[in-house]
Amino acid sequence: MSQTATMAGSAPDTSVGVEPRGPRPKPFFTPTKIIIYSVLVFFTLYFLFPLYVMVVTSFKTMPEIRFGNIFAFPNQINFDAWIKAWTSACTGLTCEGLSPGFWNSVKITIPSTIVSIFIAAVNGYALINWRFKGSELFFAILIFGSFIPYQVFLYPLVMITREMGIFGTLQAVIIVHTIFGMPILTLLFRNYFGSLPQELFKAARVDGAGFWRIFFEIMLPMSLPIFVVALILQVTGIWNDFLFGVVFAGTKNLPMTVQLNNIVNSAQGTPEYNVNMAATVLTGLVPLIIYFVSGKLFVRGVAAGAVKG
């Protein structure tokens, strides 16, 4: 950086042999800066382009789309495609739009998130404060298991849930999400509880508080931030899931991502791209809202997977 910057801003002050001290005042438009910003803006366009196309297309009418310009702004904002996507687009057998899928996703996401976070929080707490024989081994297998492709577990899990009589129900999806959310969440809580001062735990222990009392009265009140991170991670992750929904949920409970894919990819007759894009935006809306509202916490959540204990 300093090389080219010096070249550009060199004219006024290099006549003297001694370097002036302190940072050099730099003009804003050095060639380096221009290159940096052009590259960044180029990538920004690449990242924003699909969002723009998606939204613009969803407000167009089909004749406008057939005109063949995906950049063009709609002549007038038209909500017909959105209404159709929500209420009457065909998802294979039925034509009720995305709304049943949305509610199925809500019904899957809320309990899965709560159950998986609670279990993982208890795991993390037990792993840090109540180590028992083999607990570290279980944890190591858990972490290693998170890298195994889900396809390896699919069929046996189908058999287990079928034996339990819950295959094709919401419970099955919730259990599966809890299982596969466990490694990353346990890691998250274990690292967080490990960073808390151990004296608090010991003091409570000396005062005679037991496992659950310390968990609920001392650990939980101190761990709100990590719960928010876990919440963001799980809600977006479960909302975006496709594979578990399509395998375990059963035809009545298919989540929104599966319904969306059915609307677009198994549609009969002429495809309605505006409806497709409205449905796509609708499905992406929940994670997008979470992303834009949570800001840096989302970054913390996704980076949590990267910081291995």
Place this chain on the structure above:
Amino acid sequence: MADTAVQRVEGAGISGQRGFLRKTFVHNLPAKIAALPMIATVLIVFVGCTLWTIYYSFTNSKLLPTGKFVGFDQYERLFGTSRWNVSVTNLISYGAMSLVFTLVLGFLLAVLMDQKIRFESAFRTIMLYPFALSFIVTGLVWQWIMNPTLGLQTTIRNLGWTGFSFDWIANPRMVLFALLIAGLWQGVGFCMVLMLAGLRGVDDEIWKAARVDGIPTWRTYVSIVLPMMRGVLVTAVVLIGSGIVRLYDLVVALTNGGPGISSEVPAKYVYNYMFSGGNIGQGLAAASMMLLTVVIIMIPWAYLEFGGKGRQS
């Protein structure tokens, strides 16, 4: 720490057989009960299901997993099936390209973001938002953009460049690049965030020293900073790699394996044989091969991360 404290609280006088039983089962009992879901997950799912899958991949199970032991027959048939071989080749080509491009672009963008630029958080927000979206949404948006009849190709042609061609999702030779564009769109931002965290973790003194020595900035990045970011790089490779092996939703949404079988991937092969092909043994053999791939990727990582710790210190 806590362990010893607890042991002191429990009676110290117990010894012999009773002490052993007590230590294994009764000691720390509430913690063990609370960890039961984890223990069950590890034993039943991560160990049990894996072994089950491997075992039944050696049987000739069709509609139900009841077949008899047939040795490596399923694997022989697997590698004699063109669809599987295409899937594997696709995964290797796509995986290599995706890994290289994600890492290079992620690092490049992180370096640019690290130049004390303005609007850094706006740039980061824009680069990372695709990562919040599902692969289904990603695949469907790009499917529409790359639509040969009404998408980008037609738009550019209508604007006057009549020779413009961008029919990658309909072209068997280019379809993997279509997948790549969509995959990079979704994943590069995440890699950038990881890399940026790594860059910010490098001590300022290093930079000062390099500047004093007159080393050009790019050279400092490549020869000094990059090797110092080994940990972040390894993590990025493992995360991206395990994501690539799992590649499924994106293919289903973007191309559904087409045109023909030219963008099939192993995860889709497994799903189709298990749940719509009614050939469980074949699906399980394919799943076991995916497992083997991940194990091969993981062993060097686990060795570096845990085995070599003594040497690195």
